[in-house]
Amino acid sequence: MVERSGFADVIDGVDGPGVVGAVERLVTIPSIGGTTAEVEVQDYCADAWRADGFEVDAWDIDVPRLSAEPGFPGMEVDRTEARAVTARLPGIGDGPTLLLLGHTDVVPPGDRAAWSGDPFTPRLVGDHLIGRGSCDMKAGVAAMWFAVRAIRDAGVRLRGDIVLAAVSGEEDGGLGTYALLDRGISADACIVPEPTDLDLIPANGGALTFRLRVRGRATHASRRTEGVSAIDKFLPVVTALQHLEERRNLEVDPLMQRWPVAYPLSIGTVQSGDWASTVPDLLIAEGRLGVALGETPEQARADLEVAIADLCAADPWLADHPVEVEWWGGQFASGRTDPGTPFIERLGQVHEALGHGTPEVYGGPYGSDLRLLVGAGIPTVQFGPGESAAAHAPDEWVDIRDVIACAQTLAAFAVDFCGRA
Numbered sequence: 407m408v409e410r411s412g413f414a415d416v417i418d419g420v421d422g423p424g425v426v427g428a429v430e431r432l433v434t435i436p437s438i439g440g441t442t443a444e445v446e447v448q449d450y451c452a453d454a455w456r457a458d459g460f461e462v463d464a465w466d467i468d469v470p471r472l473s474a475e476p477g478f479p480g481m482e483v484d485r486t487e488a489r490a491v492t493a494r495l496p497g498i499g500d501g502p503t504l505l506l507l508g509h510t511d512v513v514p515p516g517d518r519a520a521w522s523g524d525p526f527t528p529r530l531v532g533d534h535l536i537g538r539g540s541c542d543m544k545a546g547v548a549a550m551w552f553a554v555r556a557i558r559d560a561g562v563r564l565r566g567d568i569v570l571a572a573v574s575g576e577e578d579g580g581l582g583t584y585a586l587l588d589r590g591i592s593a594d595a596c597i598v599p600e601p602t603d604l605d606l607i608p609a610n611g612g613a614l615t616f617r618l619r620v621r622g623r624a625t626h627a628s629r630r631t632e633g634v635s636a637i638d639k640f641l642p643v644v645t646a647l648q649h650l651e652e653r654r655n656l657e658v659d660p661l662m663q664r665w666p667v668a669y670p671l672s673i674g675t676v677q678s679g680d681w682a683s684t685v686p687d688l689l690i691a692e693g694r695l696g697v698a699l700g701e702t703p704e705q706a707r708a709d710l711e712v713a714i715a716d717l718c719a720a721d722p723w724l725a726d727h728p729v730e731v732e733w734w735g736g737q738f739a740s741g742r743t744d745p746g747t748p749f750i751e752r753l754g755q756v757h758e759a760l761g762h763g764t765p766e767v768y769g770g771p772y773g774s775d776l777r778l779l780v781g782a783g784i785p786t787v788q789f790g791p792g793e794s795a796a797a798h799a800p801d802e803w804v805d806i807r808d809v810i811a812c813a814q815t816l817a818a819f820a821v822d823f824c825g826r827a
């Protein structure tokens with residue numbers, strides 16, 4: 407049985423206006439992956455956490471070395487510089503270590519005309535804080551930070567350590583968390599406050615970025631039947647991929663059954679042709695393939711490659727000019743922590759005891775850093791403010807009441823998990 411009264415000191419210590427101000431400050435730094443602001447926001451965290459009296463470890467990530475390693479999770483933007491930051495609130499005993507990890511990189515704002523204001527000038531409309539990165543996941547970063555501040559401010563000494571980690575490069579692969587694990591960080595449990603609408607997400611489907619090259623034969627459009635259009639040859643490829651997606655989603659893990667498509671296969675870009683009156687001789691399409699829970703990336707890649715190969719074998723032109731499949735960029739494996747793991751159940755109980763509702767437990771259809779942490783043997787769950795549908799969208803928003811609730815739950819849970827000294 408978890409009682410709210412057992413955590414009153416740290417819950418009341420959560421600085422509501424402070425945590426909202428921190429989200430706003432973080433949103434003003436336009437930390438799009440691959441830009442200098444991605445480094446700037448990391449430096450901001452390092453300075454702020456140092457000023458808070460935490461033990462900060464900030465270092466330059468050796469991008470060339472890590473990106474050459476076989477287990478490297480991929481990178482989709484040019485990046486020569488990246489920083490990693492951790493901050494430790496040390497315990498005074500042999501209690502367990504809790505890692506709170508969040509990414510500070512954001513995706514580009516997209517069409518600015520679709521925004522009601524500047525994406526990097528945060529504004530409050532009612533309880534909604536709007537701005538790129540507010541939901542994904544600067545609100546989560548602020549919540550975990552202010553949870554630890556509340557513990558410090560309440561003068562609570564813990565038996566185990568709490569470690570805050572700010573990482574970059576999550577959106578395009580997971581460079582930051584990969585670097586953190588390379589540094590030798592370990593923990594007994596990890597919470598990633600990605601936007602889960604304060605539900606518990608202990609599993610993620612994976613996502614593998616691919617590129618297809620479909621070849622045709624160029625000729626003048628007035629004699630098109632004597633050429634071969636790469637666009638025409640791409641059409642059956644789309645159909646084959648749709649069938650593949652259908653087949654791969656016939657039976658899914660119970661944690662994933664709430665999603666209309668648990669493991670989506672989607673084409674994101676298509677480029678073909680260089681002249682309106684020329685039959686195009688090349689089409690390049692890029693997309694992402696969902697990886698099922700319990701499936702390896704190798705198995706998923708083979709599934710797509712076989713589907714493409716079967717299609718090509720049945721078409722005389724494609725048999726001679728097979729569609730080329732390239733795997734590049736983010737290669738997110740799936741990941742799964744048993745939802746019955748005691749710390750996950752306990753986190754839900756603490757959240758409920760604080761009067762914030764009963765979190766649902768399910769898997770997310772997207773890839774994230776969770777799989778790297780789980781892969782390194784750190785049981786991990788995502789639990790954070792914001793609805794994932796608002797992430798990456800114009801007028802991205804987060805409800806500030808959820809940010810404060812999350813900070814309170816994280817503070818109480820951390821005390822419960824690490825133990826009072």
Ligand SMILES: [Zn+2]
Pocket residue numbers: 509542543576600601
């Ligand atoms: Zn995110």
